[in-house]
Amino acid sequence: MTLEIITARSLSACRHGFFTRRGGASSGVFEGLNCGPGSSDQSQAVQVNRIRAADALEVDADRLLTAHQVHSAEVAHVTGPFRQKPRIDGLVTATPGLALGVLTADCMPVLMADAEARVIGAAHAGWRGARAGVLEATIDAMEALGAQRRRIAAAIGPAISQAAYEVGPEFLESFLDDDPANARFFAGGTNGRSHFDLVGYGLMRLREAGVGQADWTRHCTYSDPARFYSYRRSTHAAEADYGRLLSAIRL
Structure with a gap:
């Protein structure tokens, strides 16, 4: 089956999905494109899924x-493949050929770009991370690489909607x-x-931080099981584990 990739018009200057x-x-x-190595899925299947996603982004899997x-x-500036994965929730780079990704299953995947400065960022923002300031920290880290927040476009991808988040x-x-x-x-x-309106809260934090868009x-992850993984839906169904959706952006 062909991969399905949702894009945001605001990020059209950068390859993303x-x-x-x-x-x-x-x-x-886990049926489908589970890209989470932290899940209990077969590691070979996860690796195949990540290779397919990397191919779609036109980057090497590493x-x-x-x-x-x-x-x-916590946010890191990255310039090449990891020797060991850092324990963080935001990534930024100005290095061409790198794809920055986040893994989610109800939390907000937030992709950002200052197309003029050629600086990108990606943040994983559940309620804890958003409340702690991961979105603002990612914007700050992008500015340290030459971005200007008024030029930054930020897009939140599929996440749990307010109707499903009791x-x-x-x-x-x-x-x-x-x-x-x-x-x-x-x-x-x-x-x-x-x-709780997690996405509304995230949009407020982004706009008050001064991003341009x-x-x-x-898209609600909980309400569309054919297209999205959902931690909360899996918990309600008493399933042993759940898949992780990939969202990524590259220069």
């Missing part, structure tokens, strides 16, 4: 770089402690629970 699960070699609960993601605000009262209270205005990212649920592809 938010890959769906279609077109991969994995089977079972130049498709993803980190050991830890829900942090949270408890302690979660809401922690965000209100940060800023009472965060109440706008929560909608009423049942039994004291509410629904920030948008979302408007």
Whole structure:
């Protein structure tokens, strides 16, 4: 099956893609293009999937770089293949021929580019990372390489939508402690629970950081099992594990 790659118009100056699960070699609960080496999928299948994605991006597989993601605000400037994967959640580069990737299954994959400065970035942003500042840290790291935030285009790929993201009262209270205005990212649920707008929160952080453009592809990972992996959906189904979607950008 052919790979399915979602793109963002705002990033059209750079080769990039938010890959769906279609077109991969994995089977079972991982069926499709599982690109997560941290999953319990067969390592050979994951390797084949990553090679297919790298081919689509027109880079060698060892130049498709993803980190050991830890829900942090840590970002690294990369200039070549990793000897050992860093424990970080943001990558930036000005080196041609490198593809920066993030792996997600409900969290936000955020790809960024200053096409004029030829600087790109990629961030993995779940609620912890976004709250800790990984998006702003990635923008800062891009500026250190010559980008200007007013020229940066940022696109959020497939992520869990507010309708599918129910949270408890302690979660809401922690965000209100940060800023009472965060109440706008929560909608009423049942039994004291509410629904969190992760993508809306991410877009707010990006826009307040001063990027020139920030948008979302408007795809929900939870509600479309044929196209996307979802940690939360897999948990609700009591599945043993789940696949990871790849999103990547290159110069």
